[in-house]
Amino acid sequence: MKLIIAVIKPFKLEEVREALTGIGVQGLMVSEVKGYGRQSGHTEIYRGAEYVVNFVPKIKIEMVVADDRVDQVIETISTTARTGKIGDGKIFVAGVEQAVRVRTDERDEDAL
């Protein structure tokens, strides 16, 4: 199993979620993050003072999927989340050794 972490632009969440449900992803977690990256660094003015905005609001999606789903999931997310403009985000994949469904105590792939 793999943990897929995707950082995307907030307004893309709904589309991405639908796309993922479309390919049968059954569960995921969403959280708000402040992103720092190439997109950062534009300036704003507040009460006459200029300042640099380093952090951009982003959405982080985390989901654990079976190994054989990984490529499809990556593909789905990156095509749906892409606008071509800087700040579209990233997708990371890490290994997961165990999974448990609390309700039933099912393990690993059955737990996803």
Place this chain on the structure above:
Amino acid sequence: MKLIIAVIKPFKLEEVREALTGIGVQGLMVSEVKGYGRQSGHTEIYRGAEYVVNFVPKIKIEMVVADDRVDQVIETISTTARTGKIGDGKIFVAGVEQAVRVRTDERDEDAL
């Protein structure tokens, strides 16, 4: 060392935390997430319009523990967090290669 990620129902947090302290877990991180899963999909009405609620508020607990603690921690979380109702959540385990305690620069197991 392993990183244990648990998604549970919010009102279970206090119980789970106590149980974990009970078995000697010394530290963890808690954050709010919006969960999508089997539990999702009930409808609400707002100003006369029906809509589907896809995201359910959940709590994510992350903690790094020594390898030999993993099973006990999983056991503890899943029994305490279980209500038997859909949406109880998941527990995931991933490998951790290094750990550092910032204050003392202690490493790995000593840092937990």
Place this chain on the structure above:
Amino acid sequence: MKLIIAVIKPFKLEEVREALTGIGVQGLMVSEVKGYGRQSGHTEIYRGAEYVVNFVPKIKIEMVVADDRVDQVIETISTTARTGKIGDGKIFVAGVEQAVRVRTDERDEDAL
């Protein structure tokens, strides 16, 4: 590539971010977490009732870096975030198998 997860004191964020930018880290994600650890457990009084504060506000920084950057990044974070007082936080390192830049579909190290 490695995923570096650092939990630090909130007011240290700006310093740490600058230090990381200084050594060429190009991107990261920041989120608010509630931390439980040795620092926890002081008591407060609200409307005459004493209670224990278990969770302390912390900042979680997550970034994926190339393997050869890991030590430098750890070094940088831990020196910058250190106050020597309890609650300074932790740094964890986990393996990352893939990375994708959504905008360009670049992969792995090029995506960071």
Place this chain on the structure above:
Amino acid sequence: MKRLTIFVAGGLVLAATPALAQEAADPNVEVAYILNTLLFLIGGFLVMWMAAGFAMLEAGLVRSKNVAMQLTKNVALFSLAAIMFYAIGYNIMYPSDGEWLVQDYIGSPFPKSIDDVGSADVSGGYSAGSDFFFQLMFCATTASIVSGTLAERIKLWPFLIFVAILTGIIYPIEASWEWGTGWLDDMGFSDFAGSTLVHAAGGWAALAGAIVLGARKGKYDEKGGVNPMPGSNLALATLGTFILWLGWFGFNGGSQLAMGTANDVADVSRIFVNTNVAAASGAIAALILTQLLYGKVDLTMVLNGALAGLVSITAEPLAPTQLLAIIIGSIGGVIVVFTVPLLDKMKIDDVVGAIPVHLFAGIWGTLAVAISAPEVLVAQIVGILAIGAFVFISSLIVWFILANSVGIRATEEEEQVGMDSAELGLEAYPEFGKGSQFV
């Protein structure tokens, strides 16, 4: 029109008293003058307070990424109304004889001066300044109604241009037909405090804007589904409703226009009582109805219900008994609960429900006058249609011109990130959650 005749009458009577007023004046005429003026001043500051009510209501019902913009619009529109109504609106609305450009239809625009310092004309019955102050607040209210409907997608400056035209020209013209003793007044149309002149008028202007502007992106999907975009702060929305409720005592009570006799003040009392109970029954009606229809109470509908009750009683808050006021108010609440989803079906995106509350309940309230005075029914219908047609069409034209010149709609991306970051470069709640941006 009832209000004015009181006046004129009063004026005639007082005309008897010597010109260089108060020194020589019959003490009671002077006391009446003071008390009438005081009613305008108290009524005026209560209605001014309604501007804060609209600001809070709207700020509470938009998503947090648009809150700062909504607040900006509300402060700006109230300020703009003050200046436009002074510069041209007041005189267009209250032309003295010979000041009509088109007799009984369009007054001539220029600033009207109020009493000089220390030289009250007691024979006027009240101070001109206090009347200006009171009337200005009604003009501003009309504009406040528009901002809520068009929230979350209209650009700031085009909106303010419309506000300037609405408060400087459109409102004063239609209001002059009745309160300026124009043709509708001659005809017997009756609108005590403005269910049609203020509320329906604001609603018509909002409706025209909503049509030209279009719905918020994502609000309605192809398959006819409606995606609610819940308000970010219902505590503010409730505060706004209570503020409006309070201000309405000035709105309706002050419209008695006199407090210098026992009868007048007793009537004002009666108006306070009816206004309050109409609001209460509008809220209760929505409370019960949402429970029955949806199986649970919808607070936002209850708030709209209270306001609809207030709008409904505004055309005639004096004549009804409390029981009738309860009936009129409840029907207002019912109207809201049924017409809010109706607008959604028609894909007309009214962010805060201003059209059901001010336009639909306003029409109902204007018709309800005929319950107490059947003879006015025809005049009421004529008034509703005439003012509706004039305000809707003229607003439509202005919106259309703006849309095709400067453009009135924010870009899709601006809408996505929110008007606050896009147009103001700041956030109303920079430290709180950003839920609006995803769920």
Place this chain on the structure above:
Amino acid sequence: MKRLTIFVAGGLVLAATPALAQEAADPNVEVAYILNTLLFLIGGFLVMWMAAGFAMLEAGLVRSKNVAMQLTKNVALFSLAAIMFYAIGYNIMYPSDGEWLVQDYIGSPFPKSIDDVGSADVSGGYSAGSDFFFQLMFCATTASIVSGTLAERIKLWPFLIFVAILTGIIYPIEASWEWGTGWLDDMGFSDFAGSTLVHAAGGWAALAGAIVLGARKGKYDEKGGVNPMPGSNLALATLGTFILWLGWFGFNGGSQLAMGTANDVADVSRIFVNTNVAAASGAIAALILTQLLYGKVDLTMVLNGALAGLVSITAEPLAPTQLLAIIIGSIGGVIVVFTVPLLDKMKIDDVVGAIPVHLFAGIWGTLAVAISAPEVLVAQIVGILAIGAFVFISSLIVWFILANSVGIRATEEEEQVGMDSAELGLEAYPEFGKGSQFV
């Protein structure tokens, strides 16, 4: 009772003036009528504003998952009070001679009509409508007190049923004993603006409810520990307190019931001054005391302290010198700081501190009347006990019946997810943090 005698006296004097009032009326009688009525109207809208104050205070002191419900309850209870007090309450409270069901104990219920349009009875001294409006607001206040204590766990509809009974029957009966010139008034009991009739009464009803309802889940643990559940928005709570402070000038000042003579208006001024300084000293007392006791100031206690100061001075805001008002108010503040934790020890879960503020400080204020008028001490004690017993027991019975029929308590799970999602299906702050749900 002082207030009424003023009246009756007034009435008698005025009785001299011919029946078909104002035309013929002695100008000063008419001016007095207008000014007396105006006092009721201004006092009335200020007290109406207190409904918003309670709503904000309570919304600020509950956790965010229960905010929308608390707002709903406050809008609904105020609306319900308006209707119940009209339908039966007002006449139960102010029976004319021969309208008592049980002489001096229970008035007969039916809607009382107010002056017809344009026919003020100057000999009444003030307009009936303005009196109704003013008195209604006191009735609604009594209900507002209850909602705060029972927050976060009581179901909406059973709560509203209780409110209907409280505002329609319980309050009017006990209030009639004093302000309706019933037996307590005959006995010499003195409660100028309602420390006992309104505030303690509301507190007793709340206490009965809290006992039947029980504490919020997790508030008290086995080992006697208390788990604070901090309010979600102290800015709102502070706003609510300021609103109540402002409204109280109408509450106490309006209770002078007359402004038609220099003496009356001077007394109203004195009342304003004492009311303000009592609130101030209640706040300062809590400020200092929490610093001393806990080593830090507790804002929520300071807010409660200001309100306790107001409640304490309400039974006699006129007679005291400013210095005495300061003492009375400070003691109110002290009472709050000590009794809030006390209630927790007794496991009585009062979410906003309404019982210490309204009941305990209300009793203190009622006794404090005897400082200015020792002769009333016995009557004060009798009044406190009689009204306390009646309101507490009758409320207890109603709560008990409701608990054992429809049920008044939300399920454990509803309480966990919060009343907003559970009963209303919406959230007050959908985009902000969800802290309440875990820490």
Place this chain on the structure above:
Amino acid sequence: MKRLTIFVAGGLVLAATPALAQEAADPNVEVAYILNTLLFLIGGFLVMWMAAGFAMLEAGLVRSKNVAMQLTKNVALFSLAAIMFYAIGYNIMYPSDGEWLVQDYIGSPFPKSIDDVGSADVSGGYSAGSDFFFQLMFCATTASIVSGTLAERIKLWPFLIFVAILTGIIYPIEASWEWGTGWLDDMGFSDFAGSTLVHAAGGWAALAGAIVLGARKGKYDEKGGVNPMPGSNLALATLGTFILWLGWFGFNGGSQLAMGTANDVADVSRIFVNTNVAAASGAIAALILTQLLYGKVDLTMVLNGALAGLVSITAEPLAPTQLLAIIIGSIGGVIVVFTVPLLDKMKIDDVVGAIPVHLFAGIWGTLAVAISAPEVLVAQIVGILAIGAFVFISSLIVWFILANSVGIRATEEEEQVGMDSAELGLEAYPEFGKGSQFV
């Protein structure tokens, strides 16, 4: 001074009427007494409401980790002012003949008693209690101005000690020079409602505090950069502004000090109109100017602009025509937009912009009196300088003593975690985001 002479004049006239007042009194004298008193009462409660306005404005403009503290300071300072002004301030400010310690410069401190119950002295022209109530609110306003500037870093208790001295001694002394018929009044200085006596004075005290206290950590960096620390809740800030706007009608209108004649009430009306339009034009000026300067509107500047408009018209809200009021108000708005960044350049950290709004616009408004009355120009300058020097220097001394004794500044760590957790041990918004702590 205009205000007082009205009085004295009035006093003399009335002196004719027999001592044991109202019974025998000429009915119109009594009615005038009632109406004058009523103006103070209405004006007074409207100005009291401004305390809530400052609390909301400041709570909205500080970061969420300091909100509870800001609220605490606002409730406490208003309460403290009530007690200090009663105890010593009022008599220092309004010494009767022979009550001056230093003739025309310093009055003697002791509590002044108001009318006894039911014994109005009609010959006074208004009730002493209502005057006390009204004047107290001005004193409290002066203190409210200071809290905003020093937010987010000053310790609670030292701040309150300063407030006690400011409201008990500093303000009453400087105010007595003009309103207590002291030397500035003799000299012809004119400040109708307190652009200098209240607003600039508060601004000077704030400026002194800001200098001694220093800027918030991180606000200004070595390389002269300014790090904005955006307010946490602009909805509250806007609400606060609307509250202040409303309260200002009482502030300026009530300062007419009389409503017992047609001329007085007509003047009050004129004041309402000018006050409103000055606020409106201040807001519009800031709206347009921020758009031009920064390419986008800054809501916080628009709010400050409205307040600056109000402060600017406060020194002379009666004489100007509406057109002149618009000009005076707009210039106030312009001043704010330019001086807010200016203060930052000087590294003077004024969290809410109180110094530009109250001090700079206050000075402008005081000078602007000369537009209507050129002859006073010199006196205006003398008054501005004298009061500025006295308040600034005395405040500087008090701040300096406090800083070097108990200390006035929170530690760096306290500032980092926020004053709420550090000094109060609670949070204003425990469940919402914690953005303030990192971004």
